[in-house]
Amino acid sequence: MPLHPNVQAVQDALEAAGAVDASGRTSQVRLLPEAVHTAALAAEALGVEVGQIANSLVFDADGEPLLVLTSGAHRVDTGKVARLVGATAVRRARPEFVREHTGQPIGGVAPVGHPKQLRTLVDTTLAQYDEVWAGGGIAPAVFPITYAELVRITSGTPAEVA
Numbered sequence: 099m100p101l102h103p104n105v106q107a108v109q110d111a112l113e114a115a116g117a118v119d120a121s122g123r124t125s126q127v128r129l130l131p132e133a134v135h136t137a138a139l140a141a142e143a144l145g146v147e148v149g150q151i152a153n154s155l156v157f158d159a160d161g162e163p164l165l166v167l168t169s170g171a172h173r174v175d176t177g178k179v180a181r182l183v184g185a186t187a188v189r190r191a192r193p194e195f196v197r198e199h200t201g202q203p204i205g206g207v208a209p210v211g212h213p214k215q216l217r218t219l220v221d222t223t224l225a226q227y228d229e230v231w232a233g234g235g236i237a238p239a240v241f242p243i244t245y246a247e248l249v250r251i252t253s254g255t256p257a258e259v260a
Contacts, residue, residue, distance in 0.1 A: 104202050104235030105129070108211035112241065115210070115251040119242040120229035126241060133237030135205045137170025140240060144231055147171075152224055152232040152248060154207040156196045156216070159185040163199040165216040167209050167232070167248060169223040172260040179219065182257055206236040209252050218254035220245070225256070 101109065109127045117125040134140040137151040144150075151170030156163055157179065164183060168174050180188040193204050200212045209218070209232050224230050225245040232248065234241050249256055 101127075102236050102239070104206065104208075104211065105239045107201070108208040108235040108239070108241070111210035112251070117243055117247050117251045119247075120244050125243050125247070127234040127239050128241065129234075130238045130240060133205070134240070135237055140231065141170060144240065146229075146231065147227070149223065150227045150230050152209065152221075152230045152243075154209050154233050156191045156200060156204075156207060157188045158191045158195055159183055159188045159217075163191065163195070163216050164188065165200075165207075165209065165218040165252070165254075166221070166259055167218065167224070167252065167254065168221040168259050171223065174259050179257075179259055182219065182259075183217070202233075202235050203237070206233050206239060208233045208235045208239075208241075209248060209254075211235055215253065218252045219257040219259055220249050220252065220254035221259045222256050223258075223260065224248070
C-alpha cells in the first residue's frame with residue numbers, strides 16, 4: 099500500500115539525510131492506529147514521556163516561516179523566540195501559512211519533508227532523552243530520532259524556547 103505523499107516526503111528526507119534512531123537504525127515513519135493531535139496523545143500511544151514528543155510548530159516571524167521543534171512538556175515563549183531570531187514579532191501561523199511553507203497540515207507537521215528548508219530552532223530540553231518522536235507529515239504518522247540527529251537533519255539551532 100503506497101504511503102500518503104506527505105509521509106513519503108518525510109521518509110525520503112530521512113533516508114536522504116541518513117537519519118538514525120537511538121538504536122542506530124534508519125529512522126522509519128510509523129503510522130499509529132489513530133491520529134494524534136496533541137503531545138499527550140502521541141506520548142500515550144507510543145508509551146513514552148510527553149517530554150519526548152518533539153512538537154513541530156510553525157510560527158510567522160515578521161512574515162517568514164520559523165519552525166520550532168519543542169518538547170511536548172512545555173509551551174514556546176514567543177517573546178523569547180523573537181529575541182533569539184531577531185524578529186519584531188513571532189506569532190502562531192495560520193493553517194494556510196503552515197501548509198504553504200511545509201506542504202503539511204497542522205497536527206501532522208514534520209521537521210523535514212518540506213518544499214524548502216525552514217529556519218529551525220530545536221528545544222534543548224529534548225536533549226535529555228535518548229530518543230524523541232516527531233511528526234511524520236500527517237496526524238497519525240511519527241518517527242523516532244535522537245536529539246543530535248534532529249538538530250543535524252534540520253540544520254536547526256539548539257535553543258531554550260520555553
